[in-house]
Amino acid sequence: MNISFDLDSTLIPCGNEFETEYRSVIAKLLGVEELRKGTKELIFQLQKRGHTIHIYTTSFRTKNKIRKTLKYYGIKVNTIINQKENQYVLRSKNIDASKYPKAFNFDLHIDDSKGVAIEAKKYNFETLIIKPSDKNWVETIKKNIKNLN
Template structure:
């Protein structure tokens, strides 16, 4: 399965605050953002289970910046979609959506935005919504990905 994660306010604290992974002095020196506590564990577990793990963000961070952010935590991302790539791809498909994971063969998208959840219902892609208050977003994502438990998914009927 291919799973993507939003960055801002989902994995990287911004306007929303949540506990973060500990940073090394090198990560601090490079000025890399902190990432949500449990993210590294979750992504490593998903990859060990042979899932493809991607980042899908509407930020203009470069793919290289995002790759380093996770690589320095020991996580190799299988793909990165930033705003530029999103715009190029969706322009050719004629879609108007803040995120559209099916265009990138993504089966499940994890985000903090209720708007993205609504787009998932409208356009028929599965989402897992993680809020700022979620103490264990890792457990929520893993539970939602269980084959017998689709409770964490939001999908529209096309």
Template sequence: MRISFDIDDTLVIHAPNTPTEPRRFPVFVHRWFGEPLRRGTCSLMAGLRRRGCSIWIYTSSGRTPFGIRLWMFLYGIRIDGVINDERHRRNLSKHRFIRMPSKFPPAFGIDLHIDDSEGVLMEGRDHGFRVIVVSPHDERWTKKVMDAVDAVDSDILPKTPVIPTPPRGSGGR
């Protein structure tokens, strides 16, 4: 199973006093190469790897794939793929969307996307892909992700049904 994670407010919480993963290198190294990861991320990623999952990052930010891979490496996490805003736009320009979604995991073979945004959940409903929303304040967020992985494996969590949209050019103009 291929799983993607958003960064901001999903893997990195910018609120003060948010519990984070312990750093494996001196602070000055982490300041140059990344932000502190949300507590539970390292064990979650290790658990997903044990289950044979492929781990991707899908962010609408301008962070570079190299920078993201290096940042995650500093925490001992191997990333299989990175979709940033540039790759997202380049790939989705080939599709015919009335309104381009902020994320579209099926274009990259992703089975489940983890995000903090209710808007991405709505896009999942509109375009037929699986999204689990985790709140930045949820201390049990890793369990929610693992439960979702179990549900996808068991086919209990089907793809969100697509809400039909009118074809381009229609709409009574």
């Protein structure tokens, strides 16, 4: 399955909303961002089970910046869709939503936004909403993906 992850408030914290993986001072100086605790383990396990992992964000971070952060934590993903590309593709398809994972062939999109959940109903795509406060978020995702299979 092609699984995409949102960044802000899903994998990357806005403030202190969840615990994060270890990051060195030098990495911080180099612009590596914080990453939600458990992200590494979760993505590795999903990839081991044969899933393909993507990033789908409405932030304007460059793909290089996103890849730099992921690489620091040893994470490799397939596609990265940032807001620049998202806007371009959604406009070309005349879709008036903030996100539409089907446009990029993502089967399941994981996000923190209730707005995305509403769009999922309207545009008929699969999404899983994870709260920043969910301490068992890794388990929540794994359970849900098992049920989908």
